[in-house]
Amino acid sequence: MPVRIDQIPSPALRPDPPRAWLWFSLLMVFLLLGVGGVVLFCDQTTIQQPFEFWLPAIGIPFLGWCVLGFGRLLLHVGQHSVADGWDDAREKDMNLKVSQGRSSLKVLAASLYTAVRIPGEPPTQQLDNLMDGVTPLRAQPARQGAEISRHTRLVSGIDGDPRRTLLRILKSVLADVSSVLAQLPDDQPLALLLEVDTGLPEEQWRRVWRRAWRESGIRQSSTPLEVGGLTAVDHWLDHRIQDQALLLVVALQFAPKLPAGTAEVAAGLLFGNQLTQTTLVPIARLHRPEQERKPTADDLVYATRQSLDWVPVDANSIEQVWRVGIDSQRHGAIASALAGVPMGKAGVCNLDESLGFPGCASPWLAIAAAAQTIQRGIGPQFIFSGSVADNGLWGTVLTPIVVN
Numbered sequence: 001m002p003v004r005i006d007q008i009p010s011p012a013l014r015p016d017p018p019r020a021w022l023w024f025s026l027l028m029v030f031l032l033l034g035v036g037g038v039v040l041f042c043d044q045t046t047i048q049q050p051f052e053f054w055l056p057a058i059g060i061p062f063l064g065w066c067v068l069g070f071g072r073l074l075l076h077v078g079q080h081s082v083a084d085g086w087d088d089a090r091e092k093d094m095n096l097k098v099s100q101g102r103s104s105l106k107v108l109a110a111s112l113y114t115a116v117r118i119p120g121e122p123p124t125q126q127l128d129n130l131m132d133g134v135t136p137l138r139a140q141p142a143r144q145g146a147e148i149s150r151h152t153r154l155v156s157g158i159d160g161d162p163r164r165t166l167l168r169i170l171k172s173v174l175a176d177v178s179s180v181l182a183q184l185p186d187d188q189p190l191a192l193l194l195e196v197d198t199g200l201p202e203e204q205w206r207r208v209w210r211r212a213w214r215e216s217g218i219r220q221s222s223t224p225l226e227v228g229g230l231t232a233v234d235h236w237l238d239h240r241i242q243d244q245a246l247l248l249v250v251a252l253q254f255a256p257k258l259p260a261g262t263a264e265v266a267a268g269l270l271f272g273n274q275l276t277q278t279t280l281v282p283i284a285r286l287h288r289p290e291q292e293r294k295p296t297a298d299d300l301v302y303a304t305r306q307s308l309d310w311v312p313v314d315a316n317s318i319e320q321v322w323r324v325g326i327d328s329q330r331h332g333a334i335a336s337a338l339a340g341v342p343m344g345k346a347g348v349c350n351l352d353e354s355l356g357f358p359g360c361a362s363p364w365l366a367i368a369a370a371a372q373t374i375q376r377g378i379g380p381q382f383i384f385s386g387s388v389a390d391n392g393l394w395g396t397v398l399t400p401i402v403v404n
Contacts, residue, residue: 325362
């Protein structure tokens with residue numbers, strides 16, 4: 001369940017203080033009624049005796065006014081006490097939700113393979129190409145079939161067999177992560193989120209996945225995570241932030257059924273909880289993502305501000321903005337968000353424009369790229385991301401690890 005600060009009730013309405021002019025006027029009315037009543041209903045003898053005249057004429061009305069005023073004062077104090085109690089409870093709830101919302105995950109490993117990663121070149125060259133907007137998008141045959149469309153493909157093997165290529169890619173991703181997991185004991189709990197978008201039959205790609213896992217050298221056993229996308233991060237921060245378990249994400253789009261305008265990518269990410277994982281050295285910090293509630297520009301501006309507030313970090317300190325998995329119809333909303341929440345001189349990298357649409361791997365592709373960018377010593381990163389499965393765009397912040 002997302003943390004919703006905007007759904008916290010408003011502060012209590014404070015009662016208006018007693019109005020002096022009203023109570024002074026009420027006193028005059030009481031006194032006039034008292035004097036008038038004595039004059040009308042008492043005999044001449046009573047009027048000629050000062051004590052018997054003034055006591056009912058002024059004393060009793062004044063006493064009644066004082067009792068009524070004291071009751072009004074008690075009511076005012078009681079209403080203030082109720083409002084104070086409401087505001088105290090609201091503040092505690094607010095502090096609890098803010099504390100919960102500002103939880104984060106440590107990024108312990110980040111692996112990334114795209115069409116701009118050329119065998120033989122250092123992995124850093126891939127990041128340079130992405131940030132420079134180098135685009136390998138071109139018209140080429142689909143991996144399966146003779147259809148020609150504009151898309152990007154990962155480097156294939158010599159024989160071009162999709163299953164062999166997929167196996168090589170998965171083994172490469174898992175090898176990058178296994179070198180980090182090798183520093184942990186065999187009984188380290190590991191949760192696995194596997195997100196695959198491919199036109200290969202499920203039986204085939206799952207067989208390839210099992211072989212890649214067996215040959216990866218990862219000693220830890222894993223348990224599957226059912227929640228997908230950035231919702232998995234949100235859910236993890238709400239329910240498993242105290243776990244000893246690590247979260248391993250493997251996401252890829254490979255040989256999609258409709259390749260036009262798509263990108264073949266593979267990403268692997270290893271996350272650890274902020275308090276329970278102290279063995280491995282993190283490379284970045286992933287903060288709680290925030291999703292727009294409706295596909296509108298205003299809601300995206302709100303999600304952008306809230307995701308920055310979860311850090312918290314000033315928008316002007318963002319040094320790089322990533323865009324990925326975003327439909328062309330939402331480009332205006334992204335422009336509105338960047339105008340409504342200016343991020344200084346941050347560069348904007350549009351991965352859809354350079355690589356193509358990465359499908360379910362969209363957010364993980366950007367997170368891996370942002371984490372590797374932080375490894376270079378660059379400051380906070382902001383990500384606008386979406387995917388086919390998401391009903392709205394997400395705003396996500398990654399920051400460098402602060403050494404105390």
